[in-house]
Amino acid sequence: MKGDLQNRIKVYHQAFSRLNKIHKEIAAGEYPSAQLLADLCDVNIRTIRRDLDVLRYDLNAPLKNDRRKKGYFYTDSAWSLPLHKLTEGDLLAFFIAENALRLTGHTPEAAQLKKSLSKLASLLPETVSINLATLNENISFQNPAFEMSPPETFLKLAEASSSQTTVEFDYYSPHSEKSSSRNVDIYQLHNFGGDWYAISFDHQSGQMRDFHVGRITNLKLTTSGFDIDKSLFKKDDYLRTGFNMMRGGKITTVEILFDPYQAQWIRKRNPFHPDENREELADGSLRLSFQIGENGLEAVARFCLQYAGNCIAEKPVRLKEIIRAKLQKAMEMHK
Numbered sequence: 001m002k003g004d005l006q007n008r009i010k011v012y013h014q015a016f017s018r019l020n021k022i023h024k025e026i027a028a029g030e031y032p033s034a035q036l037l038a039d040l041c042d043v044n045i046r047t048i049r050r051d052l053d054v055l056r057y058d059l060n061a062p063l064k065n066d067r068r069k070k071g072y073f074y075t076d077s078a079w080s081l082p083l084h085k086l087t088e089g090d091l092l093a094f095f096i097a098e099n100a101l102r103l104t105g106h107t108p109e110a111a112q113l114k115k116s117l118s119k120l121a122s123l124l125p126e127t128v129s130i131n132l133a134t135l136n137e138n139i140s141f142q143n144p145a146f147e148m149s150p151p152e153t154f155l156k157l158a159e160a161s162s163s164q165t166t167v168e169f170d171y172y173s174p175h176s177e178k179s180s181s182r183n184v185d186i187y188q189l190h191n192f193g194g195d196w197y198a199i200s201f202d203h204q205s206g207q208m209r210d211f212h213v214g215r216i217t218n219l220k221l222t223t224s225g226f227d228i229d230k231s232l233f234k235k236d237d238y239l240r241t242g243f244n245m246m247r248g249g250k251i252t253t254v255e256i257l258f259d260p261y262q263a264q265w266i267r268k269r270n271p272f273h274p275d276e277n278r279e280e281l282a283d284g285s286l287r288l289s290f291q292i293g294e295n296g297l298e299a300v301a302r303f304c305l306q307y308a309g310n311c312i313a314e315k316p317v318r319l320k321e322i323i324r325a326k327l328q329k330a331m332e333m334h335k
C-alpha cells in the first residue's frame with residue numbers, strides 16, 4: 001500500500017511538473033507546437049495533447065492554437081496555472097527548508113531533504129526562483145548562508161513580487177558602507193548559492209538592480225503597482241549577463257585555462273555559467289569561456305584566485321589586471 005501511494009505521488013509530481021513546463025513555454029509567447037512541447041518534456045505527442053486538454057478543459061486555460069504560427073498561445077496573457085500559486089505558509093516552509101538544508105551535512109536526512117526541496121521548487125511561483133544545481137551535488141551544507149535573510153522580509157518581498165506592488169526599504173551597501181532609501185519593483189526573487197536576491201527595477205537609478213534580501217531593512221509595501229517591462233527583464237537572459245550575482249557593464253568574453261591537474265576536478269563540476277563553453281585540450285588542460293558584463297569581472301577574479309597556480313585568466317585583459325593587483329596586494333600584506 002505504501003509503495004502504491006509513493007508511485008501515485010511520483011506520477012502526480014511528474015504530471016504537474018510537465019504541466020508547469022508546458023504552461024511556461026506557452027506563457028512565454030513563443031507559440032510552441034505540440035511536437036516541440038513533446039520534445040521538451042521527453043514524452044510522446046499523445047501525452048502532450050492530453051495535457052493540453054487538461055489545461056483547456058479542466059483548468060479553464062484560455063488556450064488557443066494559432067494555425068498561422070503553428071503553435072499554442074493564451075488569449076489572456078495574465079492567466080496563470082492555478083496549482084502554481086503557493087500559500088504564504090508554503091513559501092515560508094520552502095524558505096525554512098532551504099536554509100535548513102545547508103545545516104544537514106551528508107546525513108541520510110540531507111539526501112531526502114534535497115530530493116523533497118527539488119520537488120517543492122517546481123511548484124514555486126514564477127516570481128521566485130532558486131538555483132538548484134548544488135542540490136544535486138554530493139556536498140555538505142554545514143555553513144549557513146553568508147548573510148541570513150529574515151523570513152518575514154522574504155515573505156513580504158514574495159507578496160510584493162506576486163501582486164506587482166512597489167516597495168520601499170533601506171538598503172545597506174557593503175561597497176559604499178552606507179545605507180540608502182530605495183523604491184523598487186521586484187521582478188524576481190532569486191536564490192543563488194544559498195543567498196536570496198530581489199532582482200528589481202530601481203526607481204532611483206532607472207535600471208535593474210540585485211538587492212541582497214539580508215541587507216534590506218524597514219521594508220514597506222506602497223500603494224503603487226507596476227507592470228513588468230519585458231524589454232528590461234527576461235530572467236534567463238538577465239542572469240547570464242553576470243557571474244556570481246555581479247553584473248552590468250559592456251559584454252565581454254572571459255576565457256580561463258585550467259592546467260591538467262586542476263582540470264580533472266573542474267570537468268566534473270556543474271557549469272559555472274549558464275552559457276559556459278568547455279574546450280578539452282590535448283595535454284589534458286581545460287578551457288572555460290563565457291560572456292558577461294564587465295562589472296562581473298571582480299567576481300570572476302575571486303573565482304580564479306581559488307585555483308591560483310593551477311589556472312590562467314586568458315581573457316579579457318581587464319580580468320588579468322584585477323587578478324594581478326590582488327596578488328600583488330596579497331604579497332605585500334604577507335611579507
